[in-house]
Amino acid sequence: MGSSTEYSSGDETDMSDSEIEYEEKIYEELKNGNHLYKVSDDAFSCPFFPNKRKRDFLYKELQQHALGVGKCNSQKRTRKDKANHLALAKYLENDVAIDADPLQQATMVDPLADHDHNEIFVWRWIGIIVNIPTEFKDGRYVVESGTKLRDQLIKRGFNPTRVRPLWNYHGHSGTALVDHKEWFGFNNAMSFEKAYEANQHGKRSWQAKNDLKSDLNGWVARADYYNSDAMFGENLRKIGDFRTISDIMEDEARKTQACWLLAI
Incomplete structure (x- = not known):
């Protein structure tokens, strides 16, 4: 398929026949879904990153x-690691890019x-x-699980990663916090x-x-x-901080640059 990415293995990476066979094996595993790489419609992860650096x-x-x-020549990268990533590059080039809408890619460059x-x-x-509707039971207010509400929001296309019900001494407060996925969650949060x-x-x-009736309100x-x-303030301060969009964009740019430097 047409793409600006030029993938090739072989001479450029000075790989032996056994390493090329290993790369092909990983490539087939990627095609068969054995290595997860997709976080959401907008976000992707490297299946060969150590978990602590995901x-x-x-x-x-x-x-x-x-x-x-x-393709890097650094001695810090093993041949196996290089083969894993070449297989991933080949898979993204041959089997995934066709599903990436060019308009969506343009939007993903700067979601803000x-x-x-x-x-x-x-x-x-x-x-x-x-x-959130609650029920008074056994002396306190209760409600269905946050997981069920999260699933309902996912079905509506908002793709939250977690719903955190908020409790007080009466039980469930009828309120909750909805987590969205880091940088890529902005569009979902605003939707x-x-x-x-x-x-x-x-x-x-x-x-x-x-x-108000019984309908949910959200923002x-x-x-x-x-x-x-x-x-709300007490719980928000436990799980995050408040920042301008400019601050967030600068941090994300630094992370991307640092990650790229690690890869070369």
């Missing part, structure tokens, strides 16, 4: 990483381009859900917020106490809730 890549970044490790870079969010992107706003069940409607946490004395 991180997410854009599609093009993962291609560059795989080729960089596979249309937003005010001085806007402050709780990092990493945390959604807030309120008005979550906009969907509730569109149905007049966003932050402003909740604060105005308009037509993305920003500095006001992070700094609040209420239960």
